[in-house]
Amino acid sequence: xxxxxxxxxxxxxxxxxxxxxxxxxxxxxxxxxxxxxxxxxxxxxxxxxxxxxxxxxxxxxxxxxxxxxxxxxxxxxxxxxxxxxxxxxxxxxxxxxxxxxx
Numbered sequence: 040x041x042x043x044x045x046x047x048x049x050x051x052x053x054x055x056x057x058x059x060x061x062x063x064x065x066x067x068x069x070x071x072x073x074x075x076x077x078x079x080x081x082x083x084x085x086x087x088x089x090x091x092x093x094x095x096x097x098x099x100x101x102x103x104x105x106x107x108x109x110x111x112x113x114x115x116x117x118x119x120x121x122x123x124x125x126x127x128x129x130x131x132x133x134x135x136x137x138x139x140x141x
Contacts, residue, residue: 040104042083048103050078052096055110067095 040048051065053074064073076082084092093100102111120133 040106042080044106045083046078046080048106049092058098063095067091
């Protein structure tokens, strides 16, 4: 992932959350243009900034950098619920998913 990919990923995940760049910046205790500057490529966050961004988005850094996952926070919710199922229920869900993605 390069800087452009990072900026695009941040914008994608922020928009999925339904929050403006300004509101996200302010909610994180930053200046109003903080997120906009990152998304426009004018600046990059520090390592601790990446952790704060991920925390705000409700995802792990690993999930942030996983470009194949379009909705990591939704996947987290699904996985948390799947962990509560027994083997028979998991088999049913697995068959359903296989049928959907065909």
